[in-house]
Amino acid sequence: MQETILANIPSPPQGVWYLGPIPIRAYALCIMAGIVVALMISLRRYKARGGNPDTVWDAAIVVIPAGIVGGRLYHVITDHDKYFGEGKNPWKAFDVTAGGLGIIGAVALGALAVWALMRHKGLPIAPLADAIAPTVILAQGIGRLGNYFNQELYGAETDVPWALDIYYRVNEAGQYAPLTGRSTGEVIASVHPTFLYELIWNVAVFFFLIWIDRRRRLGHGSVFWLYVAGYTLGRFFIELMRSDEATLILGLRVNTWVTAILFIVAVVIFLRLPKDRETPQEVDPEYNASPTADSQDREYRGNLNDTTETYEGEVGTRG
Structure with a gap:
């Protein structure tokens, strides 16, 4: 009797489309969508914390390029064998379009760039970090859809009903091209969609951070370090499932070690931080004293100091 496969997830037939000579890459579109959200x-x-929304735009200007550079540096350092050594082309280390951005490096260098910006502005970074932390992990989840189009970051072969079918892709010359080619319809393997597991985990952490921040009114960087702890906890176990090539240390992938260390560091820092939220005046005294904000906004920020109930009701409707 012929065996029936129930419901494998098909990979996209391609991850790159061409508008004339211009390549339209699904991976880049997913990252851009995550940034916008x-x-x-x-x-x-x-703004709900009392900060000037223009500061977020300023932070975006420095964090996006810094994140791309940091993500690429982390990838090249942890997978240096792909670019350096006999028979390798080191110039490929600069080819971001070929894939390879490490989110840990992106967050690290991005955070450093934002710290420098806030220091220049004379503003505390903790309220901004707490405000954007949940949105960063949501953007990471959206960005993981790019790995789906690229047929990358998957786990071992499996026969679970939600297994991901990896297609054989070729370019116009008929050569194997997994990133830029088009599917022939031939299934190479059915694997664990670890990118999907991470996407689901990231979205779950996003909702948890929003919930705990509203309920406990966390501040002083507590939400940010909870984000680091939550993300690295999930990534640790997902790394154990991945089967793609990676640098190993004592038999474990380098990202497994990094996420384990970062998780411990994040938990320790979170436990040592004060949990009360900064007042709007502490977040940005000049903005809160400025006529730039309308009277409704000033009243809104003032209410944050009056009652927890007012704060939670406002945040629930305004962000």
Whole structure:
């Protein structure tokens, strides 16, 4: 009797489309979509804390390029064998379009760039970090859809009903091209969609951070370090499931070690931080004293100091 496969997830037939000579990459579109969503939510969240929304735009200007550079540096360092050594082309280390951005490096260098910006502005970074932390992990989840189009970051072969079918892709010359080619319809393997597991985990952490921030009125960087702890906890176990090539240390992937260390560091810092939220005047005294904000906004920020109930009701409707 012929065996029936129930419901495998098909991969997209391609991840790149061409508008004349211009390549339209699904991976880049997913990252851009994540950035836009994160910005829209961050503007509301920082304003709810008493911050000037323009500061979020300033942060975006420095964090996006810094994140791309940091993500690429992390990838090249942790997978240096792909670019350096006999028979390798080191110039490929600069080819971001070929894939390879490490989110840990992106967040690290992005955070450093924002810290420098806020120091220049004379503003505390913690309220901004707490405002944008949930949106960062949501953007990461949206960005993981790019891995789906690229047929990358998957796990071992499996026969679970939600297994991901990886297609054989070729370019116009008939050569194997997994990133830029088009599917022939031939299934190479059916694997664990670890990108999907991480997407689901990231979205779950996003909702948890929003909930705990509203309920406990966290501040002083507590939401940010909860984000780091939540993300690295899930990523640790997902790394154990992945089967793609990676640098190993003592038999474990380098990202497994990094996420484990970062999780411990994040938990320790979170436990040591004060949990009360900064007042709007502490977040941005000049903005809160400025006539730039209309009277409704000033009343709104003032109510944050009056009652927890008012704060939670406002945040529930305004961001």
